[in-house]
Amino acid sequence: MTGAAKELVLEIATPQGPGRAHVCRPPRARGTVALGHGAGGGLRALDLEIAREALVGAGWAVVLVEQPWLVAGRRIAGRPPTLDAAWVxxxxxxxxGRGRLPRPLVVGGRSAGARVACRTAAELDAHAALLLSFPLHPPGRPDRLRADELALAPDPSWVVQGSRDPFGTPDEVREHLPAGTSLLEVPGTHSFPKGSAQALADALGVVAGMLPG
Incomplete structure (x- = not known):
């Protein structure tokens, strides 16, 4: 991450309680990427950390959004409508607001955060999306597809998916990619292990160089 980037944490009121925005803004940012976390973890997921580093290095302001349920110390995420109502x-x-971040806006996140980004992209007038480990279906339940949410991703969008993800393999996800959405396959499962770090850095470096901004 570039040493010239400014970092700050902002607490922001939402209908679900206070959320937190962890902002890293380089000088003369090209635009803003807002990323949400998954339902089972926080902001230290390997793919989120590598995404932030790659995007800030490419000149983007990056915001990791901490949902109110996590800020409050709860272990279980709320229902999808409550996540959307806090994220927006x-x-x-x-x-x-004051000191506002620049557009264009790219929305995204990992797992549940990727779903939130898709569902709210149009409302936020997002220019693109970065979807990490998109959960196409619950493990072992390919009949319960969330392809309708993936279809809401703006054009262009990118999906970074683990090769053995039980929530949807790359081959499964490819069948439901909307127009303008590309998929990058990375070794790993739904939560990437440390051994996937270089492959993630390579994939996210490619995305960072292609974002419209």
Whole structure:
């Protein structure tokens, strides 16, 4: 991560309670990438950390959004509508408030955060999406597809998927990619191990160089 980038943490009110925005902004940022975490973990997931490093290094302001349920210390995420209701005002406040972050806006996140990004992309007028470990279906339940959510991803979008992801293998996800969405396959499962770090860095470096901004 570039040493010239400014880092700060902002607490932002939402209908679900306070959320937190962890902002890393390089000088003369090309635009903003807002990323959400998964339902089973926080902001230290390997793919989120590598994504932030690659994107800031490419000149993007990156925001890791901490949902109110996690800020409050709860272990279980809320229902999808409550996640969306918290995510939207956090991102909007960063784009419109004092010291606002620049557009174009790229939304995304890992797992549940990727779903939130897809569902709210149109409302936030997002230019693109970066979806990490998109959970196409629950493990062992390929009949319960979330392809309707993936279809909401803006054009262009990128999916970075583990080669053995039980929530949807790359081959499964490819069958449901909307127009303008590309898939990059990385060795690993749903939560990437440390051994996937270089492959993730390579894939996310490619995405960082292709984002519209």
């Amino acid at each position: 005002p956090v991102v909007e406040s960063l784009l419109t």
